[in-house]
Amino acid sequence: MQTRPLLAVYRNEDIILTLSKHSLQDPCMMATPSMTDSSIDATDIHTAAEMLADALPRDPNLISNVVGPEKAVDAFLASWVSLLKQQGIDMKAVPPPFRVYACFVNIATLTPLPATSFDYGVSLASDADDIAALAPLRVEFSKASPNPMTPEAAHKSMREAVGAHRVWVCRSEQEIVSYALVSRATPQTIAIQNVFVHPEYRRKGMAEALVRAISHYYLGLALPGYVHHTEGPPEGPKAEVCLNVKASNAEAAMIYKRCGFIVDFDVRNPISGKKGSYISIMGSAVPLSE
Numbered sequence: 001m002q003t004r005p006l007l008a009v010y011r012n013e014d015i016i017l018t019l020s021k022h023s024l025q026d027p028c029m030m031a032t033p034s035m036t037d038s039s040i041d042a043t044d045i046h047t048a049a050e051m052l053a054d055a056l057p058r059d060p061n062l063i064s065n066v067v068g069p070e071k072a073v074d075a076f077l078a079s080w081v082s083l084l085k086q087q088g089i090d091m092k093a094v095p096p097p098f099r100v101y102a103c104f105v106n107i108a109t110l111t112p113l114p115a116t117s118f119d120y121g122v123s124l125a126s127d128a129d130d131i132a133a134l135a136p137l138r139v140e141f142s143k144a145s146p147n148p149m150t151p152e153a154a155h156k157s158m159r160e161a162v163g164a165h166r167v168w169v170c171r172s173e174q175e176i177v178s179y180a181l182v183s184r185a186t187p188q189t190i191a192i193q194n195v196f197v198h199p200e201y202r203r204k205g206m207a208e209a210l211v212r213a214i215s216h217y218y219l220g221l222a223l224p225g226y227v228h229h230t231e232g233p234p235e236g237p238k239a240e241v242c243l244n245v246k247a248s249n250a251e252a253a254m255i256y257k258r259c260g261f262i263v264d265f266d267v268r269n270p271i272s273g274k275k276g277s278y279i280s281i282m283g284s285a286v287p288l289s290e
């Protein structure tokens with residue numbers, strides 16, 4: 001497989017489903033721009049997922065993990081396992097470790113700021129001291145994931161992210177006590193990841209402030225008193241800021257909802273009329289013996 005291949009299923013001019021892989025070690029990414037479009041239903045998605053599986057060479061090493069909308073990933077993996085079985089290769093699809101709500105905020109869904117003032121301030125991390133302070137927080141955050149990070153790996157990942165201006169922090173008396181990353185930037189969207197607050201500083205409104213500040217900044221809106229950056233993103237404002245929150249993390253989902261993220265399935269995007277949120281999973285195909 002080449003780096004960053006992309007397969008897409010179209011209906012007339014409309015993309016229904018895509019499959020891409022950015023590098024060999026990354027999972028395959030499945031996307032359905034149509035997932036939020038009511039003119040394309042579950043049967044269309046199912047059929048498109050089967051077509052994608054059928055278009056691939058029957059190499060069991062090609063696909064291990066697939067991230068994307070639950071229905072599309074499930075249909076794709078079921079089809080992939082069945083196609084391999086026809087070649088005498090026994091694989092099975094395993095249930096995802098967790099499910100997440102994929103949701104977004106835009107200028108129409110942003111909610112008013114809380115009446116209380118916020119004492120901390122949010123800024124982009126920038127130097128070696130920031131990286132050193134962020135690494136242990138990154139290690140702590142990773143402990144809840146299937147792949148906990150070593151301090152060295154956390155330092156390296158933070159060095160790269162700070163260098164790419166992707167790390168936002170909140171400080172208490174100059175000390176970094178919480179952070180969030182941004183990633184997956186497209187011309188129209190950017191995603192917030194890894195919102196983390198040091199346990200001693202929780203329930204003071206820091207996560208909410210970080211998420212509000214980052215959302216306003218990338219949507220091209222000023223947020224005086226919160227963000228220490230008066231100019232918006234150099235590449236111009238985005239139409240949407242996205243994030244994924246584990247379905248089991250009700251506390252975090254409530255914070256995002258308070259900031260204006262559409263976490264409910266039946267609430268529509270007031271700008272496009274499309275569905276606001278869907279469930280995303282990481283599905284896997286492994287040998288039957290595992």
Ligand SMILES: CC(C)(COP(=O)(O)OP(=O)(O)OC[C@H]1O[C@@H](n2cnc3c(N)ncnc32)[C@H](O)[C@@H]1OP(=O)(O)O)[C@@H](O)C(=O)NCCC(=O)NCCS
Nearest residue numbers: 195196197202203204205206207208245246251252254255
């Ligand atoms: C989830 C997490 C980021 C929340 O951080 P936080 O800074 O405590 O969040 P906030 O303070 O903004 O909001 C938490 C609660 O404190 C309340 N709160 C905010 N300011 C407050 C204050 N001054 N006094 C009392 N309560 C306050 C909020 O209303 C909210 O209440 P709720 O649970 O009833 O909704 C944090 O617990 C964490 O880092 N968890 C581990 C990592 C994680 O799960 N990240 C989310 C990944 S998607």
